[in-house]
Amino acid sequence: MSSDPWGRVDEQGTVYVRTAEGERVVGSWQAGSPEEALAYFERKYQGLEAEIGLLEHRVRKTDLAAKEAQVALDHLKAQVTEAHAVGDLDALAKRLETLTGEIETRQSERRAARAKAQDETRAAKEALVTEAEQLAESTQWREAGDRLRALVDTWKGLPRLDRKSDDELWHRFSHARSVFSKHRKSHFAALDNEREHARAEKEKLVAEAEALSGSTEWGDTAARYRDLMAQWKSAGRAQRDAEEELWARFRGAQDVFFQARSAAFSERDAEQGENQKLKEALLVEAEAILPVTDLKAAKAALRSVNERWEAIGHVPRAARPQLDGRLNTVERAVREAEEAEWQRTNPEAKARAAGMTGLLQQAVDRLRGDLEKARAAGNANRVAKLEAELAGREELLEQAQRSLQEFSG
Incomplete structure (x- = not known):
């Protein structure tokens, strides 16, 4: 009979393995020596x-799936339990028991990692849905549209959740x-x-603008164009x-x-420039009337100037105030001379002046x-009182006498 620490062979050739639970037959050997x-x-x-x-x-060095590792582990456990082998089977x-714990730990870690990944994915998709729902009410059409397309790309890059959760979130996302x-x-x-209404309105404006383009009513038409x-x-x-x-046609018209x-x-x-020169020549002639020494001749000369002035026509707008001002100066001087002559020759005024002079003369004689x-x-x-009163009346009498002399001049 032959043996070693983990097994033996008896005289009949039966092979035993030693375990903690005792010996177990693992086979028989008839073809050679027990060794x-x-x-x-x-x-x-x-x-x-x-x-x-x-x-x-x-298990320890690769990313072997836990399910595949468990299948291999169960297979080896069965082989060890019923092994036809000699050695330290315990x-x-x-x-294998140690490996069982490691596989279970890995399974737990992977389940936790999957759960964490699912939570992160859920949070990421809920954030996408929330942003999409906010963008749904935006009126920033280009920016919001671009952002929604980017959110779709982000969604596609995320893992799927469980079917129910994923479908619910996608429905909200798609609805937004x-x-x-x-x-x-x-x-x-x-x-x-x-824009179609604006086009129709502007076509009407263009039609009117084109119809007005040949007008010679400069003021009214320019106002209408405004x-x-x-x-x-x-x-x-x-x-x-x-x-x-339409704008090209409108501007063209x-x-x-x-x-x-x-x-x-x-x-x-150009025509009014010539008119300005003619009126400036007339002004030289008109201003030669001043000072007025012969009212009749001055009025005749001014009348002649006015007739020719009107016949000349318009002058440039910028020159008009200065030309009219010079002519008005001459006209005002003639009117003032005419007014002075009328006052000097007015019978009623002369009679009032003579009456006032007589009354003042009587008052002066009485005071004297x-x-x-x-x-x-x-x-x-x-x-003293009479001297003061007499001096005042004599001054008034002198003024009245000078006025009366003007009527007689």
Whole structure:
């Protein structure tokens, strides 16, 4: 009989393995010596040991899935339990139990990691949904639209949750995008309507502007063009192509009118420049009337100047105040001379002046008589009072006499 620390072979060739629970038959050997039998069954043990070592390496050093590791572990446990091998099977069993704990720990860690990843994914998707729902009410169409597209790309890059949760969040996310798209579509439809209305209004303005382009009613037409421009600005914008085409026509019509007006004004200014020279020559003639020494001749000369002045016509606007002012100076001087002559020759005024002079002369004569009496009586107070009153009346009499002399001049 042959044996070693972990097994033996009896005389009949039966092979035993020693375990903590006692001996167990693992096979029989009839083909050779007991030593060869033990060596054979020890090699089977070594094969099991190698498989366990490989599984330990895969569990500890690779990303072997826990399910796959568990299947391999259960298979090896069964092999060790019923192993037809000679060796320290209890040690192999302990290694497998240790590996069982490691696989369970890994499973727990992976479950925790998956749960954490799911929580993070849920939080990320809920944040995307919240932002999308906020953007759904935005009127910043370009920025919000770009941001929603970026959110979709972000969503696609995230892992899936459980079907129910994922579907619920996606439904909210998709609904927010639909609300935004609906609002944007409605906005641009309204904008298109506004632009179409603006186009129709501006076509009317263009038609009127083109109809006015040949007008020679410079003032009224220029004012109307200002009104049309104000209406153009308040009409809103048409579609870009239509806006540019209508504006070109509108500006073109205005340019035709204002260029024609400018040409007409240039011609008029040239003509009025000549008129200015003629009127300046007339002013030299008119100003020669001053000072007025012969009223009749001055009035005749001024009348002649006025007749020719009116016949000349308009002068440039800038020169008008100065020319009219010079002529008004001459006219005012003639009117003042005429007024002075009328006052001098007015019979009623002359009679009033003569009457006033007579009354003042009588008052002076009376005061002189009273003064002589007061002096003869030696009444000093009365003399002083009468002298003061007499001086005042004599001054008034002198003024009245000068006025009466003017009527006789």
